[in-house]
Amino acid sequence: MRNVTVLKHPVVSDRLTTLRHKDTQIELFRRALRELGFFLAMEATSRLPAIKSKVITPLGIEVETEELDSARVLLAPILRAGLGFVESFLELVPRAKIAHIGISRDHDTLQAMSYLNSLPSNHDYFDMVFMLDPMLATGNSAVKALEMLTGKGFSPDKIILVCAFAVKEGILQINEKFPLVRIVAATLDWNLNDVGYIVPGLGDAGDRLFLI
Numbered sequence: 153m154r155n156v157t158v159l160k161h162p163v164v165s166d167r168l169t170t171l172r173h174k175d176t177q178i179e180l181f182r183r184a185l186r187e188l189g190f191f192l193a194m195e196a197t198s199r200l201p202a203i204k205s206k207v208i209t210p211l212g213i214e215v216e217t218e219e220l221d222s223a224r225v226l227l228a229p230i231l232r233a234g235l236g237f238v239e240s241f242l243e244l245v246p247r248a249k250i251a252h253i254g255i256s257r258d259h260d261t262l263q264a265m266s267y268l269n270s271l272p273s274n275h276d277y278f279d280m281v282f283m284l285d286p287m288l289a290t291g292n293s294a295v296k297a298l299e300m301l302t303g304k305g306f307s308p309d310k311i312i313l314v315c316a317f318a319v320k321e322g323i324l325q326i327n328e329k330f331p332l333v334r335i336v337a338a339t340l341d342w343n344l345n346d347v348g349y350i351v352p353g354l355g356d357a358g359d360r361l362f363l364i
């Protein structure tokens with residue numbers, strides 16, 4: 153497996169425990185996912201280009217500093233569960249643009265089908281794209297979303313896939329089809345069950361975030 157960063161932090165482990173627990177209620181689930189998202193956003197944004205700047209401090213001293221232009225960041229949440237990370241990222245990159253990607257999967261074949269694509273055409277404007285999907289399982293949805301992004305001209309080396317749970321199968325598929333895409337995950341789980349769910353995982357992330 154290549155191009156994967158897995159977080160290691162006690163707060164991350166704690167929030168993963170909350171997310172995994174089958175009895176965690178919806179409000180706590182949402183909060184844990186949002187808080188986990190802060191840590192993922194810290195890591196994912198660490199390579200954003202900094203712009204040289206100067207400020208004068210209250211001591212009257214001019215100092216060379218750096219700033220971010222967060223307007224040049226694109227957040228691409230994959231519906232539904234990717235929405236759970238949007239607020240976390242906006243805390244760090246408040247002027248980021250948001251383009252929703254709607255992907256459903258066929259329950260029998262596990263193939264991904266897109267039903268919404270609000271990606272912009274001005275790919276040149278953006279420094280970086282954070283594709284948000286808490287669950288990297290088979291990798292089929294992520295590959296479909298990456299095809300949509302690259303189809304709009306976004307280059308794979310500017311795309312970071314951000315997920316909470318990832319398994320080897322999904323990572324290897326991304327490595328093979330999009331070798332330049334980087335992945336930031338909160339944990340690597342064991343494997344997939346026969347209906348494509350991550351084991352041990354947390355169940356259906358979209359249902360737990362919106363319905364249960």
Ligand code: URA
Binds near residue numbers: 349350353354
């Ligand atoms: N999507 C989910 O919500 N959960 C999984 O385990 C896999 C994909």
